[in-house]
Amino acid sequence: MIKEIIERSSIRSYTDKKISDSDIKTILEAGRLAPSWMNVQPWHFISVSDEQTKDLLCKLSFGQNQVRTASHVILCLADTTAWDDNKFRKILQAKGSTEEQINAIIQNPTLYPKLKGDERVLLRTAEQCTYAMAYMGLQAQNLGISSCVIGALGNEFTESNQDLYLEIRKKLNIPEKVYLMAMLTLGYNAKPELQMKKLRKPFDEVVSYETYGQKFN
Ligand SMILES: Cc1cc2nc3c(=O)[nH]c(=O)nc-3n(C[C@H](O)[C@H](O)[C@H](O)COP(=O)(O)O)c2cc1C
Numbered sequence: 001m002i003k004e005i006i007e008r009s010s011i012r013s014y015t016d017k018k019i020s021d022s023d024i025k026t027i028l029e030a031g032r033l034a035p036s037w038m039n040v041q042p043w044h045f046i047s048v049s050d051e052q053t054k055d056l057l058c059k060l061s062f063g064q065n066q067v068r069t070a071s072h073v074i075l076c077l078a079d080t081t082a083w084d085d086n087k088f089r090k091i092l093q094a095k096g097s098t099e100e101q102i103n104a105i106i107q108n109p110t111l112y113p114k115l116k117g118d119e120r121v122l123l124r125t126a127e128q129c130t131y132a133m134a135y136m137g138l139q140a141q142n143l144g145i146s147s148c149v150i151g152a153l154g155n156e157f158t159e160s161n162q163d164l165y166l167e168i169r170k171k172l173n174i175p176e177k178v179y180l181m182a183m184l185t186l187g188y189n190a191k192p193e194l195q196m197k198k199l200r201k202p203f204d205e206v207v208s209y210e211t212y213g214q215k216f217n
Contacts, residue, residue, distance in 0.1 A: 004141040009196035011146030012066040014187025018049070019071040023143050027186065028074070030139030031132035038111070039091055042082035042125040043132050046075040046172060053171070057183065060164050061153040070185035073150075076133050077174060078125040078181040083114050122156070122179070129181050140186055150183040157181070 028045055036042065048054060049072045057075075058068035067073055081087065085106065092102045109115040113124045133149060140147045154161025156179045165180070174180065209216040 002138075004138045008137060008141040008147075009198065010148040011187075011189045011196075012064075012148050012185075013190040014066065014069050014071065014146065014185075015190045017071065017188045019145055019186055019188075023145060024072055024186070026143065027136050027139050027145070031074070031076075031136040034128075034132040034135040036128040036131065037124060038088075038105070039095060040082050040088065040128065041091070042079045043129050044077040044079050044178060045132070045136075046077065048073045048075060053168075056164065056168055056171070057153075060161055060168060061150050061183070062161070064150060064152070066148050066185045066187075067150060067183065069187065071187040072185075074136060074184040074186065075172075075180055076129050076182050076184065078122065078129050078179045080118070080121050080125050080177045080179070081175075082125070083112070083121050085114075088112070088114075125179075126157075126181055133182060133184055136184055140184075144188070145186055146189040148185045150185060153180070153183065155180045 024047055028047060031043070031045055032041075048057065054068050054070065054073055057073055058064060061067050082091075088106065089102055092105065097105070105111045107115075113120045137147045137149065152158070154165040168174075169180070204215055207216050208214050
């Protein structure tokens, strides 16, 4: 198995060492190269290292200290405007789809979630963003950098901490219809001697062979 998958765990305690710009760029590149539905790429990443902004983000995440002490925090923004007719068309055109194919896609509710309404668009946007987050976490691990996904924060999903959330949106110039879905804290592990045990459901509980519930030998 890829060693980064085995070695990665959520690390919440970091040293003071700062991550180099080049490593941060490599991690962001990994997010950019993640797969997405029809290649729609409905994401935007903000790399934050400013101490004041990190303090605000720590508060937004109900005081989770790893947000404040991380060298960098990557904000993963869910960009629901990526599905807008003109933008979506451009993506499909770049893939080499014909006008006829594009018109068929944007009239098909299975292929074009906009036809099912805003909530479905948000759901599918968030779905794509998780791939980018996972790629960035594994790329960080490959560079010897630890990470932790932060989903417990004030945003459209939790509907909590709204005043602060709006203040942060304004401070960071986040456009309308673009939502802070989650954050990825990045830093060097302050306690590498503590081996985190992987707590997971047993293989047979989450995997079936051919039909649900049949054991995979
Ligand atoms: C979508 C998502 C949101 C998460 N939110 C938080 C969070 O707000 N705070 C935190 O400390 N860990 C958070 N985590 C980390 C999980 O708790 C962690 O991945 C899980 O317990 C498994 O542990 P491991 O990552 O060390 O293998 C989140 C993980 C995911 C995927």
